[in-house]
Amino acid sequence: MKLFNTDTETQVFRNRDSLQDDYVPDELAGDTRDDEMQQLATALQPIITGDQPDNVLVRGPNGSGKTAAVRVVLNILDYEIESIEGVNFSYVIVNGSQHNTGYQLTRDLANKLHPDTDFRQGHSYSALLNAVAEGIKDLDGAVVVAIDELSDIDDVDKLLYLLTRSSSNDALAGKQMGVVATTTDASFKNELSPHVKSTIGKRTVKFDAYTSNQLREVLNHRVEKAFAEGSVDESAISLCAALATQQGGDARFALDLLKYGGDIANRGDGRVTETEINQANDMWAREHVDSIVSDFSLKERQVLCAYMELREVADVTSPRTAQIVRRYQTLAGRSKSAEVVSDRTVARYLQSLVDEGLLRSTLHQDKEGTWREYEPAFDSIHYLDALRSDVDRDKIAPHEDLVSMIKQ
CATH class of the missing domain: 1.10.8.60 (Helicase, Ruva Protein; domain 3)
Structure with missing residues (x-):
């Protein structure tokens, strides 16, 4: 059996890397994001004259071009400033989706600003903030810190306070700098302190899908x-x-x-x-x-299995919450590896399935009351395949007809 195509003349790819998530094009396609990029450029324009840029919050759904647009604009600004005598500019990019806490994000930023130093777990938060401040002061000219997926980070107030209030912060006194942060969830600002909230969201650029x-x-x-x-x-x-x-x-x-x-x-x-x-x-x-599904708890996977029983065995096209609860209770009673959870917890697990994009829910209301119905976002075979290992190890005991479907 031949595993690889070694004939270079028949390869379809010229540059496969340009399809990767971290690829930054020289320019975005056509005029798809011209308006949004112009708004970003306007916020950063003061750098050209040696003034402080605005902080910008860039928000929009996943895959809407936020990250690519920010990086293209920063690259263009960096290139164009090279031709202006007496004006310098530096920028640093950190990816919030790779971290859970403000401490981790600050440590990553400190490491980027001090490439010859390895800041690891154990440094205090204040020591890392000092390292960030010192690193920024050592950069030439105005500085922009770009934070991708800021809303993924918990407890980021201290870092944002340092970065967004440089004009009134002794640690960065006299440094012209701004923050450009992308997010899929604008409501995360509600969790920030008033001092930070007032500076990070003054200027917003919205990307539609x-x-x-x-x-x-x-x-x-x-x-x-x-x-x-x-x-x-x-x-x-x-x-x-x-x-x-x-x-x-x-x-x-x-x-x-x-x-x-x-x-x-x-x-x-x-x-x-x-x-x-x-x-x-x-x-x-x-x-x-x-x-x-592999990241779900066993109880969550049991709820998913109960949903699939209704769809595949009972022929219920759009199961309701109450139907799924009853089916789950029956299924959990057959399983020996987990106790039965409450109706409210089942409803919460169903919402997790919706949030993760595995199910779509629709709210219905009439004179009899209010209820939710759920439909799958993918073909049934993919859910059954994901549940196979639990069934094989007897962690979940579905209806025998569903077992046959899973194992076929």
């Missing part, structure tokens, strides 16, 4: 960089855009489909068509569902 047409433009732009000429069908690009639109206009998802489709084409006839994209979508869904 990409439309299907915008996604096609993004994909066509990236295809030119990533793929050999003529190796991707236009219909495959349209299908990627349509599937990504169903996922909330997520450009990262669309690019992942294109990348996986290219991988499949490399093992086939060397062309990305709708067939390869459909296979890529199925592969992504299977891996996505499995990765989420």
Whole structure:
């Protein structure tokens, strides 16, 4: 069996790395984000004249181009300032999604500012803040700290207070600097102290989800960089855009489909068509569902299994909360590995399934009362595959008909 395609002349990729999440293009596709980038540039314009830039909160859903736009704008500003005599500019980027706490984020920033020093667990928060302040003061000219996914971080007040109030902070006295932070959740500001909240959200740039047409433009732009000429069908690009639109206009998802489709084409006839994209979508869904379900507690997986029993065995198309609770109680009673949780906890677990994108819920109301119905976001086979190991190890005891479906 031949595992690899070693014929370089039939490879569909020209530069596969340009489809990765951390790839920063020289420019964004067409005019898809021109207005938002102009707003960012306006906030940073004071740097050109040696003044302090505004702090900016960039908000929008996942895959809406926030991170790429911020990095492109910072790269352009850095390039253009080089031609202005007497004006200097530096920027540092940290990724909040890689950390849980303000302490961890501050330590990461300190390490970026002091590449010859290794700040590890054990340094006090105040020592790390001092290291950040000293590192920023040592940088040339005005400084912008870009924080990606700020809302993922707990207890970030101390760092933000230092960075956003440099003009009144002795540690950064005289330093012209600003913060550009991206977030998917603007409500996180409610958890900040009043002093920080008043400075971080004064200027907001909002990114809406990409439309299907915008996604096609993004994909066509990236295809030119990533793929050999003529190796991707236009219909495959349209299908990627349509599937990504169903996922909330997520450009990262669309690019992942294109990348996986290219991988499949490399093992086939060397062309990305709708067939390869459909296979890529199925592969992504299977891996996505499995990765989420594997992180759930056993009780949460039992609730998911109860939902699948109603769908697959009882033929209930859109199970209601009360139906799922009753089915869960029956299923949990058959299982010996976990105690039965309360009705309220089951409802909370169902909301977790919705929050993770595995189920879609709809609220209904009539004169009889109010209830929620749940529908799957993916094909049933992916949920059953994700539950297989629990059934094989007798941690979950579903109805025998569902066991047959899971094990077939």
